Amino acid sequence: MWWPWPWPWSWQGTALTAAAWLCLHVAVARLMDALWWRPRRLERHFARHGVRGPGYRFFFGSSIELIRLMVDASSRPAPPEAPHDVLPRVLAFYHHWRKLYGQMHMIWFGSTPRLIVSEPELIREVLLSRAEHFDRYEAHPLIRQFEGLGLSNLHGDEWARRRKILTPAFHVENLKLLVPFVGETVQRMLEERVLSSAAGGEVEVDVAEWYQRLPQEAITLATFGRNYDEGSVVFRLQGEHASYATEAHSKVFMPGYRFLPTRKNRRVWQLDREIRRLLGKFVTGLQSGDHRGGGRDHGRAGGMKDFMSFMAPAMTADEIIEESKNFFFAGKETLTSLLTWATVALAMHSEWQDRARREVVDVCGRRGLPTKDHLPRLKTLGMIVNETLRLYPPAVAMIRKAKRDVDLGGCVVPAGTEIMMPIMAVHHDAEVWGADATEFNPARFADDGDRPRQQMAFMPFGGGGRVCIGQNLALIEAKVALALVLQQCEFRLSPAYVHAPRVLMILNPQHGAPVIFRPL
Numbered sequence: 001m002w003w004p005w006p007w008p009w010s011w012q013g014t015a016l017t018a019a020a021w022l023c024l025h026v027a028v029a030r031l032m033d034a035l036w037w038r039p040r041r042l043e044r045h046f047a048r049h050g051v052r053g054p055g056y057r058f059f060f061g062s063s064i065e066l067i068r069l070m071v072d073a074s075s076r077p078a079p080p081e082a083p084h085d086v087l088p089r090v091l092a093f094y095h096h097w098r099k100l101y102g103q104m105h106m107i108w109f110g111s112t113p114r115l116i117v118s119e120p121e122l123i124r125e126v127l128l129s130r131a132e133h134f135d136r137y138e139a140h141p142l143i144r145q146f147e148g149l150g151l152s153n154l155h156g157d158e159w160a161r162r163r164k165i166l167t168p169a170f171h172v173e174n175l176k177l178l179v180p181f182v183g184e185t186v187q188r189m190l191e192e193r194v195l196s197s198a199a200g201g202e203v204e205v206d207v208a209e210w211y212q213r214l215p216q217e218a219i220t221l222a223t224f225g226r227n228y229d230e231g232s233v234v235f236r237l238q239g240e241h242a243s244y245a246t247e248a249h250s251k252v253f254m255p256g257y258r259f260l261p262t263r264k265n266r267r268v269w270q271l272d273r274e275i276r277r278l279l280g281k282f283v284t285g286l287q288s289g290d291h292r293g294g295g296r297d298h299g300r301a302g303g304m305k306d307f308m309s310f311m312a313p314a315m316t317a318d319e320i321i322e323e324s325k326n327f328f329f330a331g332k333e334t335l336t337s338l339l340t341w342a343t344v345a346l347a348m349h350s351e352w353q354d355r356a357r358r359e360v361v362d363v364c365g366r367r368g369l370p371t372k373d374h375l376p377r378l379k380t381l382g383m384i385v386n387e388t389l390r391l392y393p394p395a396v397a398m399i400r401k402a403k404r405d406v407d408l409g410g411c412v413v414p415a416g417t418e419i420m421m422p423i424m425a426v427h428h429d430a431e432v433w434g435a436d437a438t439e440f441n442p443a444r445f446a447d448d449g450d451r452p453r454q455q456m457a458f459m460p461f462g463g464g465g466r467v468c469i470g471q472n473l474a475l476i477e478a479k480v481a482l483a484l485v486l487q488q489c490e491f492r493l494s495p496a497y498v499h500a501p502r503v504l505m506i507l508n509p510q511h512g513a514p515v516i517f518r519p520l
């Protein structure tokens with residue numbers, strides 16, 4: 001039989017072609033909706049609620065302008081006449097768009113709307129009173145890979161389960177037992193780098209580099225206890241791993257780039273495998289009871305119960321691996337940042353340096369290491385640490401995501417919108433802190449000091465259920481380290497120092513922090 005065209009093949013072909021066209025149309029329509037129509041609809045929605053911001057640009061959102069503002073700001077140091085007025089440099093995009101669009105405004109992170117909220121009252125709603133409507137923001141896969149799938153990156157029930165397991169490990173009474181170890185570590189650091197090199201004279205040290213050793217050693221001991229030496233190897237590799245993350249974060253993100261077998265990527269994969277292998281071996285030993293110690297360490301850690309012994313009975317090997325990666329990541333750069341800025345601020349304000357030193361000598365003596373009983377008596381030092389965290393919060397912002405449509409300050413925030421809370425902007429706000437908001441004045445944190453009483457005016461460690469679990473550890477380390485440095489040296493900024501705080505995940509000095517120490 002002959003047909004003018006190859007029936008039934010032509011029917012099938014036509015149907016297939018039509019289906020392919022339909023799929024293509026649907027895919028293109030969806031893509032266009034995600035990248036163009038939805039952002040425009042959301043823009044109009046927010047405008048109706050009086051919330052405006054830089055207009056949405058196809059695919060890139062506000063990213064190109066944001067990067068331009070940040071790069072431009074980082075090309076100039078902070079103004080010498082107001083050195084602590086660093087918000088326009090650190091969060092240049094916030095500073096710029098706030099002037100144009102008001103305190104609550106919106107920007108576009110690609111095609112995702114990001115609402116900027118900097119009123120303490122609204123932040124309180126997001127973190128505390130209406131926290132169930134907001135979820136922790138999903139970090140980029142590259143950052144998650146380095147940070148580890150630990151507390152910082154978990155959600156819902158799994159986060160709650162882990163937080164419950166880990167909370168007792170970070171109890172202040174447990175952590176206080178670390179004080180002698182922290183003191184000995186800082187004493188060794190001083191002897192090796194400052195006291196011996198200075199030999200009666202002066203020595204210049206880049207404190208942004210130098211301080212890194214303390215959190216690294218403290219987290220290693222707190223996590224691994226008696227198995228500190230094995231832990232050190234893991235965390236040394238993790239240090240290298242994290243340095244690639246910081247480097248990657250400072251570059252423009254290219255989707256899929258991390259899967260290419262470049263020299264650096266191959267090293268990152270190798271490090272990842274090695275860290276997992278070592279931690280896996282260690283954890284399996286710990287869980288089968290075939291390990292040296294774990295539990296209470298009566299040696300270096302003065303009887304502190306290490307984090308491993310809280311995790312081993314309750315978590316799988318993989319979970320422990322991810323959690324330890326997370327501790328290392330969350331605890332190292334943040335503390336280094338705090339110590340660096342406190343030292344820089346004290347070098348700039350010698351009156352506070354002298355006052356804090358007198359207190360340290362009164363409480364701890366001319367030579368002795370600080371003890372856990374000394375710490376609450378170091379009031380001036382506590383005020384200095386708080387004032388540093390206010391002006392130079394290591395984590396400059398927090399991000400949440402609306403789980404569902406939710407009312408915030410009279411604006412209906414659609415599900416999926418990200419909420420960015422710029423910690424540094426709240427800390428520098430003259431309406432919250434008064435006319436001297438950008439001056440270094442630790443006295444505002446005195447018991448009878450004049451400071452805002454509203455919740456979330458001061459939140460260097462975040463707030464609500466997801467408040468920093470490591471804050472007690474950080475404050476212990478910071479007080480002991482600064483007390484020892486003050487007790488044994490006078491210091492001032494090197495002429496080579498340029499005051500240029502910038503944020504690369506964590507707030508750090510763009511050109512390092514060279515400080516001149518003179519042993520006392």
Ligand code: HEM
Pocket residue numbers: 151152153163219326327328330331332334335338393394395398399459460461462463465466467468469470471473474
């Ligand atoms: C000066 C030092 C530190 C600062 C300023 C700091 C700041 C913060 C902030 C702001 C958050 C909340 C993030 C958010 O809600 O989005 C946070 C969470 C967290 N921090 Fe810290 N941190 C410091 C030290 C540490 C240390 C020493 C550790 C542990 C070893 C640590 C572990 C964590 C963890 C695990 C979380 C996630 C908690 C959760 O989501 O349940 N931090 N930190």
